[in-house]
Amino acid sequence: MYRILQYVIAILFGIMGFMLMEASMPILSPIIDVKFLKMGFFGVSLMKILALILGTGLGGVVGYLISAFVLDQGIRMSKHVERVLSHVPSQELMAGTAGLLFGLIIANLIGLAFYRVPIIGSYIPIVLSAVLGYIGMQLASRKGPELYTSLLQYKSAPKAKKKEKGDTKATAIQDDRFSGVSDAKLLDTSVIIDGRIAELCATGFLEGPLVVPLFVLEELQRISDSSDTLKRNRGRRGLDILQDMQQRDLIPIIVIDDDYDDIAEVDSKLMRLALERRWKIITNDFNLNKVARLQGIAVLNLNDLANALKPAMIPGEWIRVQVIKEGKENGQGVAYLDDGTMIVIENGAEYVDTSIDVMVTSILQTSAGRMIFTRAKGSKE
Known part of the structure; x- marks a missing residue:
């Protein structure tokens, strides 16, 4: 096809050269005053025939020489347009x-x-x-x-009224799957393996349906078949959690077979699916969270939710903790709250395996978690 387009461009330039030479014949005729060139065939002079052949040949050669540049620029522009349009739902x-x-x-x-x-x-x-x-x-x-979503909801409303209450949930799931309603949420591999999604669904704070693409299940299966024992256990745990959620019927779960053969990474497929369907992504992956937000995708991060639900601490507040181990710095002790928050205790190394009262001095809050710095020296008085 590339070679054919080169010849097509050469032919077009040859036609342009023919037309330009034919248009310039009234100017060339007085300049070239050779008698034998004025001889002709069928009313066409030999000079005109030679000029047209020369113009066509030059145009074709020029067209063939620049055809590679023209085609390369066109291919580069078409790929750029394709990349831009691929991000449009x-x-x-x-x-x-x-x-x-x-x-x-x-x-x-x-x-x-x-x-x-x-x-x-x-x-x-x-x-x-x-x-x-x-x-x-x-x-x-x-x-x-x-307008399209509103039309689908309007058409499906009469049918939904005729259904029994037991069929209402199935109808909502089917409509959400094909109409692109924004209430659906995509589950990432990391949040499935994490396991807290099942406990969150059990509380009733999270509304569904939850959508699990087939390529996410395939990634879970690959992790489950890994030779690494830790990865294999994590993958099997994720599959067990999904199966348990379906059996307990905590929230509607849909498995869809949408896939993108031109994309290799699972995270990229997940973001493209979210863009096309206008769905949200539930994840614990820090990098996926950042990249998806840059593309305008709504992201629900369970780590952010867990940090928001942790009890608030203020400097000067006293709490009772059990010192678990020594810290990295000299004289430091380390303790943990029930929610897993790390507490660094100044001068707490001597109280290892002991429950003591500590005073909060400062709090460090990051996307990865929260650390509380305290001091064990002194008393409340």
Whole structure:
């Protein structure tokens, strides 16, 4: 195909050279005053024949020489456009295309009325096509998905009323799967292995349905079949947690087979699926959390939730802890709260395996967790 396009460009430039040479014949005829060149066949002079052949040949050679550059630039531009469009959700892309076509049709219909206007009549349709095409594309891409979702919900409402109460949950799951409702949440591999998602669903604070793509299950299976004992145990734990959640019916869980063969990484597939369906991602992965937020994807991080639910501590407050071990610095002791928060105790090394009262001096809060710095020296008085 690349070679064929090179020849096509060469032919086009050859035709352009032919047309330019034919247009310049009135200028060349007085300059070239050779009698035998004025001889011709079928009313066409030999000079004109040679000039047309020369113009066509030069145009074809020039076209072939620059065809590689033209094609490389076109391929580079098409790949850039493809990368940009791949991040646009499918619903917005289809709605924007339909809006562009509708705007162009309206612009041409209006332009016919101004076509006979002197001087500017032939330019008005061009301006209208650019303006109305852009407006139609923008309006459709912004409002199209909302109108489509509303239409689907309106159509499904009468059917839902006829269903029995036992079928209501199944109907909601099916509608959410195919209509792109934003209430669904994608589960990442890390949050499945973590296990806290099951306890969170049991409390009733998290609304579903939860969506597990097939490529996430395949990654869990690969981890379960790993030769590393730790990875194998984590993968099997994740599969057991999913099965337990389905059996306990804590929250609707959907397994979908959407996949992207052009993407290798599971996290990239997850983000693209979230962009297309307008779904949220539940994860514990710090890097996935950052990259997804940069792309405008709503992310629910269980670590952030756990940090928000930890009891608030203020400097000067006294708490009772049991010193577990010595710290890294000289004289430091380390203790832990029930929620796993690390407590660093100044001058607490001598109290290892002892429960003591410590005073909070400062608190360090990060995305990875929280550390509380305390002092054991002194008393409340």
